[in-house]
Amino acid sequence: MKSRIILVLIFACLSIGMQAQKYITKTGTIEIFSETPMFTIEGINRKVASVINVETGDVVASTLVRSFKFKEALVEEHFNENYIESDKFPKSIFKGKIMNIDKIDFSKDGSYEITFEGKLTIHGTTNYIKEKGNLTIKEGVITVIVDFSVSLKAYKIKVEKSYEDAIKDDILLKIHFDYKPYNKKK
Amino acid sequence: MxxxxxxxxxxxxxxxxxxxxxxxxxxxxxHRDVEHEKLAYTIEASMLYSEYSNNEEAGNSKFGNKVIQVSGKIAEISRDAYQVSITLADPMEGVNCALDSITIVDNKAFVESLKENDTITLKGKCDGFDMIMGVVLTRCYIVK
Incomplete structure (x- = not known):
C-alpha cells in the first residue's frame, strides 16, 4: 500500500516536471518584408503557433499562410494565388532544435543569443536552415526574436519576369514568439 | 496644325x-468584406474540428478560404496588445478564432466581458487546419 502511494507521488512529480518542460504560444507573429526602389511589400501574420521543449531544445512552429495580412488587398491576392499558392500549400512549418539550449538557465530572468537549426517548409519545399536569434526569459515568459532571410528561388516560388525588379529574391522574415508554460488542462 | x-x-x-x-x-x-460576405457554411465548432481532423484535405476543399459561421463554448481566450483570440470547443482540439480589429472596437464592452465557458457565435474566414491551433479562422466578426 505504502509503495503504491509512493509510486503515485513519483508519477505526480514526474508529470508536473514534464508539464514545465514545454512552453507554447498560439499568437506568435511573422512579418515578411521586401523593399526595392520600385515596391515595398509588407505582410504580417499574428496566428503562428509554436512549442518549445526547454529540456531538449526541440522547437516546432507552424502557421497557415492564408493568415498573412497585407496593406494592399491586391498584394494579398497575388501572394495567395500566384506566389505561395495557399490552396495547394496551406501551411508553413519549422521543425528543429535550439543548439545551445544547455547554456540557458530557464529558472531565472536573462537574455541569450541562440543558434537554431532544422527543417523549414514553405510552399511545399523543405530546406535545412541554420540561423541565430535572441531568447529572453522574463517573469516566466520566454520571448524568442529571430530575423532571417529566405530566398524565393530556394522555395520554388516563381516571380514573373516583369516583377523581378520589384520583388527581391531575399525576403526578410521577422519572427516574434512569447511562450508561456504549457499546462494541459483537465 | x-x-x-x-x-x-x-x-x-x-x-x-x-x-x-x-x-x-x-x-x-x-479588402475582402468578410463581415458582409454570404456564409458558405454554418456549423458547430466541435463539428468543424472533427471534419477537419478526420480528413484535412476534404476539410480544406470544403471550408478553406470560405467565410463560415461557427458557434461553440469558449475554451480559451487570449488578449494582448495586438489581438483577441478565442478558441472554441477545446483549447487544443477546437477552433481558434482571431477577432477582426473592427469588431473589437465596435463591441468593446462585450469583447472585454467574454470569459471561458460563454457560448458565442462568430463569422470569419477559414484559413485551414494547424497541428497546434486546430482549425484557424481569422478576421472574425461577432454575430452574437
Missing part, C-alpha cells in the same frame, strides 16, 4: 488619368 496638337493633348491627358486611375485602384482595391 493647332487641331492636330489639341487631339494629341486630349489623348495624353485622358491617358494620364486612366493610368493614374488604374494605379490608384490597384493600390486601393478594397
Amino acid at each position: 493647332k487641331k492636330w496638337l489639341k487631339i494629341i493633348l486630349i489623348i495624353a491627358v485622358v491617358g494620364i488619368f486612366a493610368g493614374a486611375g488604374t494605379v490608384y485602384y490597384i493600390f486601393n482595391m478594397p
